[in-house]
Amino acid sequence: MQTKNGKWKFHSACLLFPPLGKDELQSLADDIRERGLLNPIIIYEGQILDGRNRLLACELAGVKPEFKKWDGNGSPLSWAISANLIRRHLTASQRAVIALDLLPMLEEEAKQRQRLSAGRGKKGATKSVTFSETGKASQIAATITRTNSSYVEKMKSINRAAPEVVAEVRSGVMTVNDAARLAKLTQPQRQQILAGIHNDPDQSVRRVMRKVLVNSVKQAPASDRQGDSRVEILCGDCLKVMHEKIEDGSVNAIVTSPPFNRGIAYHTYDDNRDKTEFSEWLDQIFHELHRVLHDDGSFFLTVGHAPKAPWAAIQMAEIAGKHFRLQNQIIWVKSITVNETSHGHFSPIQGERFLNRAWDYVFHFTKSGNVPLKRKAIGVPYQHDSNITRGGHGSTVRCAGDVWFIPHETIHGSEDRAEHPATFPPELAERCLKLAGVENDSLVLDPFCGVNGMIAAAKLGVRGIGIDIDPVYCKSAKKLLG
Numbered sequence: 253m254q255t256k257n258g259k260w261k262f263h264s265a266c267l268l269f270p271p272l273g274k275d276e277l278q279s280l281a282d283d284i285r286e287r288g289l290l291n292p293i294i295i296y297e298g299q300i301l302d303g304r305n306r307l308l309a310c311e312l313a314g315v316k317p318e319f320k321k322w323d324g325n326g327s328p329l330s331w332a333i334s335a336n337l338i339r340r341h342l343t344a345s346q347r348a349v350i351a352l353d354l355l356p357m358l359e360e361e362a363k364q365r366q367r368l369s370a371g372r373g374k375k376g377a378t379k380s381v382t383f384s385e386t387g388k389a390s391q392i393a394a395t396i397t398r399t400n401s402s403y404v405e406k407m408k409s410i411n412r413a414a415p416e417v418v419a420e421v422r423s424g425v426m427t428v429n430d431a432a433r434l435a436k437l438t439q440p441q442r443q444q445i446l447a448g449i450h451n452d453p454d455q456s457v458r459r460v461m462r463k464v465l466v467n468s469v470k471q472a473p474a475s476d477r478q479g480d481s482r483v484e485i486l487c488g489d490c491l492k493v494m495h496e497k498i499e500d501g502s503v504n505a506i507v508t509s510p511p512f513n514r515g516i517a518y519h520t521y522d523d524n525r526d527k528t529e530f531s532e533w534l535d536q537i538f539h540e541l542h543r544v545l546h547d548d549g550s551f552f553l554t555v556g557h558a559p560k561a562p563w564a565a566i567q568m569a570e571i572a573g574k575h576f577r578l579q580n581q582i583i584w585v586k587s588i589t590v591n592e593t594s595h596g597h598f599s600p601i602q603g604e605r606f607l608n609r610a611w612d613y614v615f616h617f618t619k620s621g622n623v624p625l626k627r628k629a630i631g632v633p634y635q636h637d638s639n640i641t642r643g644g645h646g647s648t649v650r651c652a653g654d655v656w657f658i659p660h661e662t663i664h665g666s667e668d669r670a671e672h673p674a675t676f677p678p679e680l681a682e683r684c685l686k687l688a689g690v691e692n693d694s695l696v697l698d699p700f701c702g703v704n705g706m707i708a709a710a711k712l713g714v715r716g717i718g719i720d721i722d723p724v725y726c727k728s729a730k731k732l733l734g
């Protein structure tokens with residue numbers, strides 16, 4: 253179990269889990285000194301299979317360690333992982349990192365299986381060759397570590413694009429989804445964000461990311477700016493502004509979220525209007541949006557709704573449907589629980605009647621109902637490599653479908669809200685704009701832009717017009733764009 257120079261030999265399964273920190277190890281050593289070693293250290297084929305921390309704590313406590321040979325059935329690797337998972341409180345994201353580490357071991361086992369089935373290498377065969385004979389390695393790794401295989405796939409991409417981010421997920425600083433976002437940024441942006449997170453661990457990862465991204469738009473030299481100078485924020489009533497400033501058929505994509513008449517406390521706009529008057533007003537808005545939209549343009553209508561008014565979103569879409577064709581209906585999932593792990597922010601609700609609302613509608617309207625979309629621009633990688641070649645589509649991604657998980661940032665206080673009570677995340681607008689296939693000279697419109705409405709257009713470097721009736725929101729929106 254020890255090398256010639258007295259170092260312990262650890263099984264690779266044992267090294268998958270992060271060692272205890274200094275203080276935790278000291279408490280374990282104190283406990284062992286006082287009560288003795290309660291669980292022996294497990295050895296397998298001359299290596300420590302389980303109990304690395306117990307062994308180090310025994311040395312620290314000056315207690316003679318007790319060893320026991322592993323006598324289980326099946327895979328020692330799987331057993332050691334399972335034993336550790338029971339003891340450790342790891343998130344699904346942290347377990348996905350362990351699954352990532354496990355992949356080369358599973359691949360090694362697969363090779364051993366191949367050697368065995370070819371009738372060679374029987375001598376080298378070990379008890380550990382007991383994982384499923386079929387199935388993709390990341391699925392097997394996900395099953396063993398009790399996480400989901402899409403997380404494992406994401407961790408593989410993160411490891412390829414930004415290996416330094418893997419450690420952040422391993423230590424529990426960020427989730428797989430946040431790390432995937434971070435991995436898509438440039439290396440200097442990643443460094444700044446990681447420094448920001450480490451300097452102030454109480455801040456949410458998303459919040460730090462957003463600050464750094466907004467700053468990098470502001471600080472970029474004029475020629476590098478991702479079009480913020482091409483995005484205008486116009487303060488005023490959108491019907492009037494559109495009528496005066498926007499030509500017929502000149503807008504390629506509209507992404508907007510109008511007021512919902514739900515009594516939201518906006519700074520100036522009164523969100524408690526007479527129902528009929530509100531519907532008539534929406535009708536005029538949609539008529540005007542139809543006028544300005546290009547024949548091949550896309551109009552994405554995001555409607556937040558309350559459980560108390562379950563038909564309100566549909567009714568709004570019906571009014572838009574008098575002017576446009578409903579081409580797609582997207583469900584924007586803001587928060588979700590999968591296998592007891594929650595992702596995103598769950599807004600608290602009063603009373604026992606309703607479930608927490610975790611999604612909203614995004615209605616995709618076009619003039620003809622037959623406008624081609626850039627589905628691959630927001631595609632997701634195929635789960636199985638064989639799908640890439642099969643069918644001859646020559647693409648590594650497939651359509652992402654019509655349910656989009658874009659977690660809503662946890663709201664901490666007024667600074668996060670940028671003094672607006674009903675923002676959508678810029679990632680939502682970005683996804684819509686990419687799907688609509690906007691290009692450099694495209695014109696994008698948000699007639700109710702609030703503070704966040706034009707961030708995506710600025711990021712993508714397209715021309716944009718954002719309109720809001722409230723001077724305070726317009727000022728914030730301009731500030732965010734630099």
Ligand SMILES: C[S@@+](CC[C@H](N)C(=O)[O-])C[C@H]1O[C@@H](n2cnc3c(N)ncnc32)[C@H](O)[C@@H]1O
Nearest residue numbers: 489490511521675676700701702703704720721
């Ligand atoms: C749901 S919020 C949009 C928030 C925005 N999507 C964001 O993420 O920041 C609706 C916005 O419509 C604005 N608004 C209300 N009536 C308006 C009008 N007639 N013209 C322009 N903006 C208006 C409100 O001030 C409010 O900011």
